[in-house]
Amino acid sequence: MAIVTPDTTADKYDVIVVGSGAAGGQSAYTLTMDGARVLMIEAGRNYDPRSETPMFQTNDAAPLRGAGTPDKPFGYFDATIDGGWSVPGEPYTNASSERGRDFKWWRARMLGGRTNHWGRIALRNGPYDFKPYSRDGLGFDWPISYEDVAPYYDKVEMLVGVYGTNEGLKNTPNSPEGVLLPPPKAKIGELLLRQRGRTLGIPVIAAHRAVLSRALDHASLPAKLHPGNARAQRILAEDMQNRAACFWATPCGRGCAIRANYQSTTVHIPPAMATGNLDIVASAMAREVTVDAAGKATGVTYVDKATGREHHAAARVVVLAAGACETARLLLNSKSALFPGGLANSSGLVGKYIMDTVGADWGGHIPLLENLPPHNEDGAGGMHVYSPWWLYKDASKLGFARGYHVEIGTGRGMPEAYSHFGEDEGGRTSYGAKLKEEARRTYGSYVSLTGRGDMIPNADSYCEIDPKVVDKWGIPVLRFNWKWSEHEIRQAAHMQRTFADWIEAMGGTNKKKPDPDGRKAIQPGGSIIHEVGGAIMGSSASTSVTNSWSRAWDVKNVYVADGGVFASNADKNPTLTIMALAWRTADRILDEMRRGNL
Numbered sequence: 001m002a003i004v005t006p007d008t009t010a011d012k013y014d015v016i017v018v019g020s021g022a023a024g025g026q027s028a029y030t031l032t033m034d035g036a037r038v039l040m041i042e043a044g045r046n047y048d049p050r051s052e053t054p055m056f057q058t059n060d061a062a063p064l065r066g067a068g069t070p071d072k073p074f075g076y077f078d079a080t081i082d083g084g085w086s087v088p089g090e091p092y093t094n095a096s097s098e099r100g101r102d103f104k105w106w107r108a109r110m111l112g113g114r115t116n117h118w119g120r121i122a123l124r125n126g127p128y129d130f131k132p133y134s135r136d137g138l139g140f141d142w143p144i145s146y147e148d149v150a151p152y153y154d155k156v157e158m159l160v161g162v163y164g165t166n167e168g169l170k171n172t173p174n175s176p177e178g179v180l181l182p183p184p185k186a187k188i189g190e191l192l193l194r195q196r197g198r199t200l201g202i203p204v205i206a207a208h209r210a211v212l213s214r215a216l217d218h219a220s221l222p223a224k225l226h227p228g229n230a231r232a233q234r235i236l237a238e239d240m241q242n243r244a245a246c247f248w249a250t251p252c253g254r255g256c257a258i259r260a261n262y263q264s265t266t267v268h269i270p271p272a273m274a275t276g277n278l279d280i281v282a283s284a285m286a287r288e289v290t291v292d293a294a295g296k297a298t299g300v301t302y303v304d305k306a307t308g309r310e311h312h313a314a315a316r317v318v319v320l321a322a323g324a325c326e327t328a329r330l331l332l333n334s335k336s337a338l339f340p341g342g343l344a345n346s347s348g349l350v351g352k353y354i355m356d357t358v359g360a361d362w363g364g365h366i367p368l369l370e371n372l373p374p375h376n377e378d379g380a381g382g383m384h385v386y387s388p389w390w391l392y393k394d395a396s397k398l399g400f401a402r403g404y405h406v407e408i409g410t411g412r413g414m415p416e417a418y419s420h421f422g423e424d425e426g427g428r429t430s431y432g433a434k435l436k437e438e439a440r441r442t443y444g445s446y447v448s449l450t451g452r453g454d455m456i457p458n459a460d461s462y463c464e465i466d467p468k469v470v471d472k473w474g475i476p477v478l479r480f481n482w483k484w485s486e487h488e489i490r491q492a493a494h495m496q497r498t499f500a501d502w503i504e505a506m507g508g509t510n511k512k513k514p515d516p517d518g519r520k521a522i523q524p525g526g527s528i529i530h531e532v533g534g535a536i537m538g539s540s541a542s543t544s545v546t547n548s549w550s551r552a553w554d555v556k557n558v559y560v561a562d563g564g565v566f567a568s569n570a571d572k573n574p575t576l577t578i579m580a581l582a583w584r585t586a587d588r589i590l591d592e593m594r595r596g597n598l
């Protein structure tokens with residue numbers, strides 16, 4: 001089994017997985033390692049990170065010095081291909097263009113999806129995050145608790161490799177001893193942030209990122225991950241030895257050819273392929289989940305993007321892992337006589353309650369960090385430290401529910417055309433000798449603080465099928481509706497106020513005052529690229545789309561493995577939770593197949 005074409009797929013599979021990112025990769029991995037025969041249907045092209053990752057190229061070798069363009073928004077060498085804020089031939093629409101009511105949708109059309117680029121920030125949701133309604137009466141509780149997901153967080157962390165520390169802080173769970181890898185040292189700017197953060201009561205601890213700070217323990221981990229499955233253990237042990245530890249030098253957003261960080265294409269798909277149980281059909285756009293007369297899913301119809309022809313693949317079970325909004329689109333477009341309103345939609349809730357993360361940024365130049373002697377502190381190509389939410393005890397005084405964490409950016413990484421490299425006090429970039437002088441003085445003295453906060457689901461934030469617009473294959477597209485509540489808006493204002501105080505505590509000067517109106521501080525819905533919801537899980541078929549195992553209430557052999565099932569969106573970045581839930585769901589599917597229920 002391998003990369004196949006529509007003409008060489010098998011007649012029938014155990015499971016079809018739609019999508020190959022964090023959710024699809026994890027689903028395919030767990031299922032194939034346990035012997036299920038899987039077809040992965042992926043809309044993007046096949047992508048080989050070993051030969052296509054531009055790890056070492058410098059920006060001076062790129063057009064526009066590597067700066068972002070509409071087809072490469074994060075810079076010329078960024079890992080995302082055939083994707084971005086707009087995808088040619090694949091539009092989406094917004095019901096309103098009013099500021100604060102529109103939604104931005106980032107897609108990556110490639111094998112591995114957004115995991116080829118993602119920031120690798122891998123935080124566990126805490127116990128409060130699964131039961132938010134019980135704490136503050138807002139949004140929904142999940143039908144599962146932290147204890148249900150914890151063993152799967154452990155497994156995912158052991159498989160992909162996550163660096164970080166256990167600090168025992170509230171709602172910031174520890175991992176079992178020995179699971180996390182050692183974090184890289186804090187950089188000088190981060191040490192200053194920690195010192196001055198203390199005066200404001202803000203903790204600064206090691207970040208958790210899916211990066212191998214040392215090689216994985218291939219002798220013991222496979223047995224912990226696949227007890228009683230000698231074949232899976234052998235495949236994984238061999239694969240782990242082909243992943244090198246990080247050499248602390250290159251931007252992770254370009255991808256990692258040595259497989260030191262997590263991408264579905266470097267961590268999930270290789271061992272899944274090695275089982276011989278995985279077929280992948282790439283450049284294949286799923287358009288509909290098909291059902292039989294009894295209302296059971298029979299497979300998936302997809303468009304071969306190379307020919308424009310439609311094909312059908314058959315399976316006992318369908319797992320949707322196309323990304324939360326795309327999964328909602330697929331369900332809504334899967335209309336039949338039995339399901340005229342779309343599949344799994346008897347509650348009318350498919351597409352409803354979509355959420356993103358609350359985002360607001362701030363930054364400043366810190367004179368104390370100027371004129372440092374040349375030194376190399378690059379470390380991992382991403383965050384080394386962060387601040388988990390610290391004001392749980394003040395919840396009633398803040399004027400908004402829930403909280404946020406702070407992602408910290410500083411250091412002397414490779415200069416980029418769109419960074420603050422060589423700027424003077426007025427933010428102007430100079431030329432020639434003056435540029436060199438400014439660069440030497442200010443290099444590494446800029447600090448960025450990024451708030452990432454909890455969003456409460458609301459009835460005004462949803463996606464639906466646009467009645468008029470189709471993509472280039474004639475598939476109806478999504479129309480977004482969006483609204484932040486006052487909780488998120490006030491939270492964004494709080495972020496900027498706090499960050500401005502922090503810059504001053506470091507001896508920096510804020511160029512402007514934080515805006516007291518959070519509407520101006522908050523970034524547009526979708527722009528943090530943490531969209532979840534749209535097929536939320538719950539404890540009854542009338543109030544949710546999926547049950548506590550992520551299975552559609554209405555169709556017993558359709559499961560949702562991506563963030564669609566999130567019943568709330570904690571401040572924690574969602575991907576580690578997506579993978580943990582996808583593993584749990586795949587285990588359930590395997591059990592149900594063994595029992596003859598699927």
Ligand SMILES: Cc1cc2nc3c(=O)[nH]c(=O)nc-3n(C[C@H](O)[C@H](O)[C@H](O)COP(=O)(O)OP(=O)(O)OC[C@H]3O[C@@H](n4cnc5c(N)ncnc54)[C@H](O)[C@@H]3O)c2cc1C
Pocket residue numbers: 018019020021022023024025041042043044106108109110111112113114115117118119120121122123284285286287321322323324326330529530562563573574575576578
């Ligand atoms: C710049 C950036 C930084 C990020 N940083 C972080 C971070 O630090 N931490 C974090 O937790 N998250 C981060 N994220 C978010 C993270 O990437 C997503 O949460 C994660 O990738 C979601 O996994 P997924 O499998 O649901 O979706 P994806 O990774 O998007 O994969 C979905 C796949 O499905 C395919 N697909 C879609 N529709 C169809 C269809 N109809 N037929 C067939 N295939 C289809 C897509 O082409 C894609 O390959 C970041 C994202 C971006 C872009």
Ligand code: SF4
Pocket residue numbers: 211212245246247248249250251252253255256257258260261379380381
């Ligand atoms: S910093 Fe490390 S993990 Fe990131 S791309 Fe470079 S080698 Fe890979």
